[in-house]
Amino acid sequence: MNYPQLDIYVNKIEENAAKLKEKLEAKNIKLTAVVKGLAGDTNVFKAYQQAGVGSIADSRIENIIKFREVGYQGEALMLRIPMASEVEEIVRYTDVSLVTELKIAELISKEAQRVDKKIDLIVMVDIGDRREGILAADLADLALKIEEMPNVIMKGIGTNLGCFAGIIPDENNTKKLINIKKELETKLGRSLEILSAGNTAALRLLENDYLAAEISNLRVGEAVLLGTDIINESLIEGFNHYNFHLKAEIIELKEKPSNPEGEMAFGGQGRGQIIADKGLRQRAILAVGKQDIDYHGLYPELEGVEVLGCSSDHLITDVTEAAGKLEVGDILNFKINYSAMLRAMTSQYVTKNYIE
Numbered sequence: 066m067n068y069p070q071l072d073i074y075v076n077k078i079e080e081n082a083a084k085l086k087e088k089l090e091a092k093n094i095k096l097t098a099v100v101k102g103l104a105g106d107t108n109v110f111k112a113y114q115q116a117g118v119g120s121i122a123d124s125r126i127e128n129i130i131k132f133r134e135v136g137y138q139g140e141a142l143m144l145r146i147p148m149a150s151e152v153e154e155i156v157r158y159t160d161v162s163l164v165t166e167l168k169i170a171e172l173i174s175k176e177a178q179r180v181d182k183k184i185d186l187i188v189m190v191d192i193g194d195r196r197e198g199i200l201a202a203d204l205a206d207l208a209l210k211i212e213e214m215p216n217v218i219m220k221g222i223g224t225n226l227g228c229f230a231g232i233i234p235d236e237n238n239t240k241k242l243i244n245i246k247k248e249l250e251t252k253l254g255r256s257l258e259i260l261s262a263g264n265t266a267a268l269r270l271l272e273n274d275y276l277a278a279e280i281s282n283l284r285v286g287e288a289v290l291l292g293t294d295i296i297n298e299s300l301i302e303g304f305n306h307y308n309f310h311l312k313a314e315i316i317e318l319k320e321k322p323s324n325p326e327g328e329m330a331f332g333g334q335g336r337g338q339i340i341a342d343k344g345l346r347q348r349a350i351l352a353v354g355k356q357d358i359d360y361h362g363l364y365p366e367l368e369g370v371e372v373l374g375c376s377s378d379h380l381i382t383d384v385t386e387a388a389g390k391l392e393v394g395d396i397l398n399f400k401i402n403y404s405a406m407l408r409a410m411t412s413q414y415v416t417k418n419y420i421e
């Protein structure tokens with residue numbers, strides 16, 4: 066086996082997907098499984114198919130095309146608001162798109178007319194996180210224009226929180242969204258089928274019956290893949306946790322002074338990795354780097370291992386507390402968070418090992 070290696074517990078991801086689907090269905094909410102963390106890996110995607118998930122979302126059209134090629138026929142939602150340059154493929158391979166721009170909605174409508182297809186649109190509203198989304202004051206104008214366009218259907222509105230500013234989805238901002246939808250329905254003179262909420266951090270809102278009744282669709286990635294909720298800093302009860310484990314090999318193991326020596330670049334700040342002078346420490350360098358993982362998201366399984374930092378191809382750890390047990394050539398295991406998982410899935414240098 067080549068290292069670094071990623072053990073992927075496909076079986077546990079499938080269990081999580083099935084459990085979440087059932088949990089949401091009991092509240093009349095459709096699960097849209099967000100699979101953008103897989104980098105288009107069809108072996109892991111199988112977990113969702115076997116769990117009977119009928120709606121998936123990805124932010125890269127290339128990935129959706131791969132899933133179609135292995136026979137996925139359910140609903141595919143374009144999660145990242147589209148680039149003008151990919152509209153043709155979006156119309157061809159997806160059923161629903163999140164939008165915020167009039168120009169993009171027009172392009173989708175035009176292309177959908179050309180190929181004689183209908184595409185559902187969900188307009189994203191920014192209620193505070195300041196990533197994608199139209200401001201509430203401008204929503205009706207866009208929605209009324211979409212309403213007039215051929216071959217696209219104004220299905221509803223959605224929002225995303227937590228991803229840029231780190232705003233937590235809560236009762237307050239979700240009630241705001243519900244009211245925005247109601248006002249829009251009055252202006253359109255009809256009801257809208259979809260209130261699409263996300264993401265994993267929004268799951269806990271469903272404990273509130275009023276919110277659960279108003280939300281029709283939940284876009285969830287992390288809860289299924291990792292069983293964690295980064296925004297609320299918690300593990301999700303009843304789910305399988307940390308279903309991806311990274312294994313990396315020790316290529317250097319030496320006692321070294323913890324403090325660097327010499328003149329520091331960047332105005333004396335160096336790379337900001339300096340820690341307190343702890344004297345001589347046992348350091349292990351592992352053959353994995355920024356190309357493969359986000360080192361902030363590595364949780365060593367062996368007690369006494371501390372991750373210090375990372376360059377493109379080297380991971381630097383302090384193993385003083387675990388030293389007696391280690392040798393060059395040994396493999397260290399890490400549980401990983403979403404960001405590290407995303408990069409490991411994307412890196413062609415990380416060998417994928419599927420546990421089914």
Ligand SMILES: *Cc1c(COP(=O)(O)O)cnc(C)c1O
Binds near residue numbers: 265266
């Ligand atoms: C990534 C993403 C999600 C899913 O987020 P998780 O935290 O992984 O559940 C939902 N909606 C949008 C728009 C996203 O970009």
